Structures are given as structure tokens and as C-alpha cells.
Amino acid sequence: MTKTPAVILVRPQMGENIGAAARAMFNFGLTDLRLVSPRDSWPDQRAIDMSSGALDKMPPVQVFETLPEALADLRMVYATTARPRDMVKPVFTPKAAIADSYARFGDGDGAGLVFGPERTGLENEELSLCHAIVTVPNNPDFPSINLAQAVLLMAYEWFQHSDDTPDKMLVSGDSGPADHADLLAFLERLENALEDGGFFKSDDLRPTMVRNIRAMFTRAELTHQEVQTLHGMVSALIRR
Amino acid sequence: MTKTPAVILVRPQMGENIGAAARAMFNFGLTDLRLVSPRDSWPDQRAIDMSSGALDKMPPVQVFETLPEALADLRMVYATTARPRDMVKPVFTPKAAIADSYARFGDGDGAGLVFGPERTGLENEELSLCHAIVTVPNNPDFPSINLAQAVLLMAYEWFQHSDDTPDKMLVSGDSGPADHADLLAFLERLENALEDGGFFKSDDLRPTMVRNIRAMFTRAELTHQEVQTLHGMVSALIRR
Numbered sequence: 236m237t238k239t240p241a242v243i244l245v246r247p248q249m250g251e252n253i254g255a256a257a258r259a260m261f262n263f264g265l266t267d268l269r270l271v272s273p274r275d276s277w278p279d280q281r282a283i284d285m286s287s288g289a290l291d292k293m294p295p296v297q298v299f300e301t302l303p304e305a306l307a308d309l310r311m312v313y314a315t316t317a318r319p320r321d322m323v324k325p326v327f328t329p330k331a332a333i334a335d336s337y338a339r340f341g342d343g344d345g346a347g348l349v350f351g352p353e354r355t356g357l358e359n360e361e362l363s364l365c366h367a368i369v370t371v372p373n374n375p376d377f378p379s380i381n382l383a384q385a386v387l388l389m390a391y392e393w394f395q396h397s398d399d400t401p402d403k404m405l406v407s408g409d410s411g412p413a414d415h416a417d418l419l420a421f422l423e424r425l426e427n428a429l430e431d432g433g434f435f436k437s438d439d440l441r442p443t444m445v446r447n448i449r450a451m452f453t454r455a456e457l458t459h460q461e462v463q464t465l466h467g468m469v470s471a472l473i474r475r
Numbered sequence: 476m477t478k479t480p481a482v483i484l485v486r487p488q489m490g491e492n493i494g495a496a497a498r499a500m501f502n503f504g505l506t507d508l509r510l511v512s513p514r515d516s517w518p519d520q521r522a523i524d525m526s527s528g529a530l531d532k533m534p535p536v537q538v539f540e541t542l543p544e545a546l547a548d549l550r551m552v553y554a555t556t557a558r559p560r561d562m563v564k565p566v567f568t569p570k571a572a573i574a575d576s577y578a579r580f581g582d583g584d585g586a587g588l589v590f591g592p593e594r595t596g597l598e599n600e601e602l603s604l605c606h607a608i609v610t611v612p613n614n615p616d617f618p619s620i621n622l623a624q625a626v627l628l629m630a631y632e633w634f635q636h637s638d639d640t641p642d643k644m645l646v647s648g649d650s651g652p653a654d655h656a657d658l659l660a661f662l663e664r665l666e667n668a669l670e671d672g673g674f675f676k677s678d679d680l681r682p683t684m685v686r687n688i689r690a691m692f693t694r695a696e697l698t699h700q701e702v703q704t705l706h707g708m709v710s711a712l713i714r715r
Binding site: 259289328368395404 | 502560563564567608623624638640646
């Protein structure tokens with residue numbers, strides 16, 4: 236199994252958030268969850284419930300007393316937090332932090348993503364142990380992101396970085412795109428039927444109207460089956 | 476106020492998820508939340524609690540009985556769901572869907588983002604009312620994303636699309652980057668002090684060792700204040 240970036244939750248308060256973070260991680264293929272001094276004992280039933288099965292499928296969560304112990308085997312540690320005011324640190328966007336970790340480690344082995352407690356965030360001493368900061372650009376009037384949501388964004392960016400899903404595709408099931416000849420045959424039949432029905436008010440307007448009709452149907456990227464359906468619709472309308 | 480894409484939650488079951496979705500929306504500047512036939516009555520105290528104040532700051536949530544009513548004033552509707560098997564629909568990634576809506580509407584006015592109920596997702600009849608599908612590429616062995624998390628991803632992509640935060644920046648507080656002359660003066664002082672301490676074992680090795688030391692300190696992008704601190708550290712070490 237490819238090693239993936241570790242997610243380190245420092246002093247998490249709510250089991251629900253740990254579980255939701257685990258679900259978000261595993262949704263995007265991250266499996267190395269580490270807790271530093273969680274408020275409640277571990278394992279935590281609320282976390283297990285909120286993980287929707289993720290915690291059962293992931294390797295066991297590791298629990299540490301201190302942040303240095305949790306980071307010991309990692310080589311580049313990114314802390315997700317608001318931009319620090321009084322510490323000289325590189326600050327990445329989530330996407331750029333993931334790109335940076337890929338550039339260093341390829342598969343993510345050696346990278347750690349650190350998240351602070353729900354209310355207070357990371358303390359400066361904890362931040363001073365991390366190589367870099369990740370700050371999520373967002374609404375300055377309402378910037379506080381839920382812990383599990385912050386984990387989700389990093390996991391999402393990690394998965395997207397190496398994902399090759401096309402930006403847009405047309406799901407067309409068993410029926411592929413229509414041959415152009417079939418589409419044109421339908422358009423000509425439609426135009427003839429419209430002619431018979433008195434749709435084209437004048438010969439002057441006909442070419443423009445035909446172009447506009449053709450624009451609708453060519454733009455629709457019709458499948459073979461859909462062209463057959465359109466033929467059936469025209470037949471039904473003619474029968475009326 | 477710029478109009479932003481509407482988020483439409485169809486038959487949501489859990490008030491907690493509605494609240495978490497509202498928080499995620501407002502974290503990224505989306506404010507138009509619409510509910511279609513929620514299971515529980517609205518307003519819902521659990522939603523208000525989970526929104527961490529977002530629902531108080533956003534315009535009132537609109538509640539509709541049917542999906543067509545909720546979509547009436549929208550012009551391009553994207554449904555976030557698993558890829559449909561038996562419907563011919565364009566399928567976007569989240570990022571590409573947001574880019575598509577920007578290309579159509581600029582500020583997002585007219586776009587709708589539809590999300591189905593927690594367990595069952597959208598029904599085919601509901602999907603048939605939407606112009607396009609958004610499917611989040613993720614772990615095929617654990618693909619089910621929490622409702623509020625799915626809303627977050629779309630809101631996040633919406634905000635990122637027009638955000639110009641640099642990928643990486645160095646926060647250096649009041650002290651700007653050091654002048655190169657100051658950095659070089661420190662390096663020469665350090666190298667002289669090391670020479671005096673017998674650090675360079677031979678004249679042959681000296682140039683390489685100096686280059687390696689300089690690599691560390693130039694790579695560090697030091698601030699003016701940090702160069703002063705380094706001078707102080709060298710002074711303290713010489714005194715020993």
C-alpha cells in the first residue's frame with residue numbers, strides 16, 4: 236500500500252469531529268490518522284459512529300502524548316491554521332501545500348498535516364515545530380472552518396492532485412454519440428415536416444430559422460438512441 | 476451584494492447537516508440556502524447550533540415543497556451525486572462545474588447546486604430536472620461523502636475560482652527580507668569564526684564546505700531580524 240500523508244489532530248475535543256475527519260480522510264484515500272492527547276479516551280464510540288465505517292477499514296489510529304512523538308517519523312510538516320502574525324513561516328494554500336509535498340515525496344510518504352483543537356487552534360509552541368503553514372483562503376467575515384471540514388479540504392486536494400478524471404464528460408450509457416449522418420437525416424426530416432406544417436413563414440426567414448434549429452440539436456451532443464427517440468416524437472406529432 | 480450560486484438541499488434528514496452545510500457555505504461566501512421538503516420543521520435548533528452563527532448572518536433560508544419551485548429562478552442547475560448509470564447527462568468535476576458556472580454567469584447568479592438526502596441521494600426524477608451532474612472523484616472503496624462535506628467542496632471551489640491568494644508566501648511580520656549585503660556580511664563573519672575554531676579541516680575541503688553552509692542560509696530566506704539574531708548567536712557561541 237502506498238504510504239499517504241499522515242493527519243495529526245492535536246488535542247481534539249469532540250469524538251464526532253475525529254470520526255468525521257476519519258470519514259473525510261478515507262473518502263480521499265488517506266489512512267494514517269494520529270491523535271495527540273485527545274480530550275476523551277480512545278477508542279471513542281462517537282468517533283466510530285461518525286466515521287460511517289471508515290475507522291473500521293483504516294489501520295488503527297495512533298495516539299501520542301505529545302506532538303514531537305507524533306511527528307517523529309515525518310519529514311515535512313504542514314500545520315493548517317490561520318495565518319500566524321508573529322512567526323516567520325512559509326504559508327501555503329491547501330492546493331499548493333499538497334503540490335509541495337508531492338514535489339518532495341512523490342506519494343506523500345513523509346508528509347504530515349497537523350490540525351489544532353476545535354476552539355483554540357494550535358499554540359505557538361506547537362506551530363514552531365511545523366515546517367510550514369497552510370491557510371485556507373475564505374470569507375474573512377466568517378473564517379472559522381470546522382475541524383473535520385479542514386481535514387476534508389486537505390484530503391480532497393491530495394486526491395485531486397493525482398486524479399485524472401476528465402473535467403467534463405458525457406455519460407451516454409450503452410448508446411454512443413450519434414453519427415453525424417444520422418443527425419443530419421433527422422434534421423432534414425424535421426425541417427421537411429415543419430415546411431409541410433407551415434412553420435417557415437417566408438423563404439427569406441427559412442435559412443436563419445433552419446440554422447437556429449440546427450444549433451439547438453447539434454449543441455445537444457445527441458446519442459444514437461436519442462436521435463431515434465426524436466424520430467419517434469416527430470412521427471407522433473405528424474400523426475396528430 | 477453579489478448574488479452567489481444557490482445551494483439546494485433536497486429532503487434533508489438531519490438538522491445537524493443543514494447547519495454544518497450553512498457554516499461551510501458561509502465560510503466561502505455562499506449565502507443562498509434553500510431546503511426542499513426537509514424531514515423536520517424549519518427553523519431547526521440543531522441546524523442553528525451546528526451553523527456556528529452562519530444561519531444568523533445569512534439571509535433567511537427559503538423552504539419549498541417541491542424541487543421545481545426551488546429551481547424556478549435558476550438558469551443552470553448542477554446536481555452533486557454519484558455518476559448516473561442510465562441518464563445521458565454531462566458530468567463535471569467540482570472544479571470544472573464551478574468554472575462552467577462562472578463562464579455562464581460571471582458572479583454565479585443563476586446557478587444552482589443541488590444535493591440529495593443523506594442516505595438515498597437524489598431520485599432519478601429529481602436528477603432529470605437538473606442540467607448537469609457533479610461527481611467528486613474520490614476513493615472508489617469508500618465514496619460516500621457526508622452531505623455538509625459535499626456542500627463544503629463546492630463552496631470551496633467557488634471561492635477558490637476567483638481568489639488570488641498567492642500559492643506560497645513568507646509571513647515575515649514587521650521585519651522584511653534581509654538585504655543580501657547583510658546576509659553576506661553575516662556569512663563571512665560566520666566563516667571567519669569557524670576558521671578560527673578549526674572547523675575547516677583542510678584548505679582543499681574549505682570551498683565545498685563554505686558552499687554547503689551558504690546553501691543552508693540562502694535557502695532559508697532570512698529576514699533582517701533573523702540575520703541580527705544569527706549574529707547574536709555567533710557572538711554567544713564565540714564567548715563560550
